Amino acid sequence: MAGGIKRGALIGCGFFSLNHLHGWQDVRGAQIVAVCDLDSHKAEAVGRDFGVEAVFTDAETMLAQTNLDFVDVATTPPSHRALVERVCSHGLAVICQKPIADTYEDAKAMVDAARSAGVPFLIHENFRWQMGFVRIKAELDAGRIGTPRFARLSFRHGFDVYATQPYLATIERFVLMDLGIHLYDVARHLMGEVDHLACETASLRPGVAGEDSFTSLLRHTSGAVSLVDCSFASTIHPEPFPATLAWIEGDKGTLELTTDLCLRIHTADGKVAESVDPPVPAWGERPWHTIQDSVIRFQSHVVDVLNGTADPQPSGRDNLNTLALTLASYDAMQERRMIDMAQWQEQQ
Numbered sequence: 001m002a003g004g005i006k007r008g009a010l011i012g013c014g015f016f017s018l019n020h021l022h023g024w025q026d027v028r029g030a031q032i033v034a035v036c037d038l039d040s041h042k043a044e045a046v047g048r049d050f051g052v053e054a055v056f057t058d059a060e061t062m063l064a065q066t067n068l069d070f071v072d073v074a075t076t077p078p079s080h081r082a083l084v085e086r087v088c089s090h091g092l093a094v095i096c097q098k099p100i101a102d103t104y105e106d107a108k109a110m111v112d113a114a115r116s117a118g119v120p121f122l123i124h125e126n127f128r129w130q131m132g133f134v135r136i137k138a139e140l141d142a143g144r145i146g147t148p149r150f151a152r153l154s155f156r157h158g159f160d161v162y163a164t165q166p167y168l169a170t171i172e173r174f175v176l177m178d179l180g181i182h183l184y185d186v187a188r189h190l191m192g193e194v195d196h197l198a199c200e201t202a203s204l205r206p207g208v209a210g211e212d213s214f215t216s217l218l219r220h221t222s223g224a225v226s227l228v229d230c231s232f233a234s235t236i237h238p239e240p241f242p243a244t245l246a247w248i249e250g251d252k253g254t255l256e257l258t259t260d261l262c263l264r265i266h267t268a269d270g271k272v273a274e275s276v277d278p279p280v281p282a283w284g285e286r287p288w289h290t291i292q293d294s295v296i297r298f299q300s301h302v303v304d305v306l307n308g309t310a311d312p313q314p315s316g317r318d319n320l321n322t323l324a325l326t327l328a329s330y331d332a333m334q335e336r337r338m339i340d341m342a343q344w345q346e347q348q
């Protein structure tokens with residue numbers, strides 16, 4: 001697989017796939033040569049708009065008939081396991097959109113399939129690839145604020161996400177699975193593994209089937225504590241969507257990521273501020289550009305993984321622990337108790 005342009009296929013030509021397709025066009029070292037969607041109109045439209053000639057409505061037919069290095073799965077979770085297992089059976093590297101799966105059992109099976117096939121398996125967890133979080137991780141690794149002891153990650157807005165993703169209003173497990181999983185990945189990435197957690201959820205907006213807000217308290221194995229909160233039913237002016245607010249305290253200082261995309265570093269030497277507002281891609285637009293830029297960053301990383309120069313960030317295996325936090329949050333809410341994560345994972 002080393003060297004040369006990597007040949008990729010995209011499965012799932014829906015709402016978010018357009019970011020994938022544009023992103024792949026911006027990334028050096030990889031090219032999408034085939035697309036597939038159960039809906040022929042969507043597959044054909046994407047093929048036409050992105051100049052991809054090989055268009056399929058059946059993933060197996062595409063995998064059997066196309067010379068590929070990797071497959072990018074951008075469908076919704078119910079199809080993830082079957083598609084990832086199929087791709088692995090062809091010995092190809094696979095990327096799967098978050099959430100990896102609806103159940104821990106399915107996610108484990110996907111990780112096992114990739115391990116057995118000996119292929120790289122990445123989860124498209126682009127939040128940790130947002131410029132603000134890339135900078136925060138670098139500062140934490142450099143010891144700028146010492147040992148991290150407390151974090152708050154907060155994603156609150158009132159943006160109409162249902163206009164472009166109508167299925168979000170119908171799913172029973174909503175905001176924790178859709179957005180919480182991103183925040184939990186970032187919390188683990190920055191603050192380490194979680195020992196136990198508590199969670200409260202609420203359903204605020206009429207007509208939305210699942211929970212549309214949650215507040216979680218995480219105790220990390222390091223002893224640090226994180227507060228992770230999210231609401232899709234907040235009235236805030238100006239509308240901060242899709243920005244995440246972060247506040248991380250260490251024993252030597254504090255890192256602050258504001259919703260206007262500024263990173264402030266507070267230490268004994270005073271406060272310094274820098275912009276973490278990324279460039280708007282030629283195909284992108286504000287305020288989506290932070291997400292769009294993170295897709296490009298993630299995909300560039302995928303090329304490094306395919307070339308054997310980087311380890312997956314995150315891998316499917318790593319993402320099992322993130323999914324565990326998300327699923328355990330529902331148990332914490334329903335059973336009104338703290339969940340011990342080691343115990344929870346043993347029971348699965």
Ligand SMILES: NC(=O)c1ccc[n+]([C@@H]2O[C@H](COP(=O)([O-])OP(=O)(O)OC[C@H]3O[C@@H](n4cnc5c(N)ncnc54)[C@H](O)[C@@H]3O)[C@@H](O)[C@H]2O)c1
Nearest residue numbers: 012013014015016017037038074075076077079097098099
């Ligand atoms: N990382 C992010 O920032 C981000 C943002 C939005 C959505 N997402 C994720 O992206 C995924 C897709 O979301 P979306 O809003 O684009 O969904 P969507 O419903 O618009 O698109 C999914 C597409 O997959 C196709 N599909 C389903 N099963 C298939 C199969 N077996 N073979 C071929 N095609 C199949 C459907 O026909 C549909 O066109 C979800 O998992 C969602 O959580 C991620």
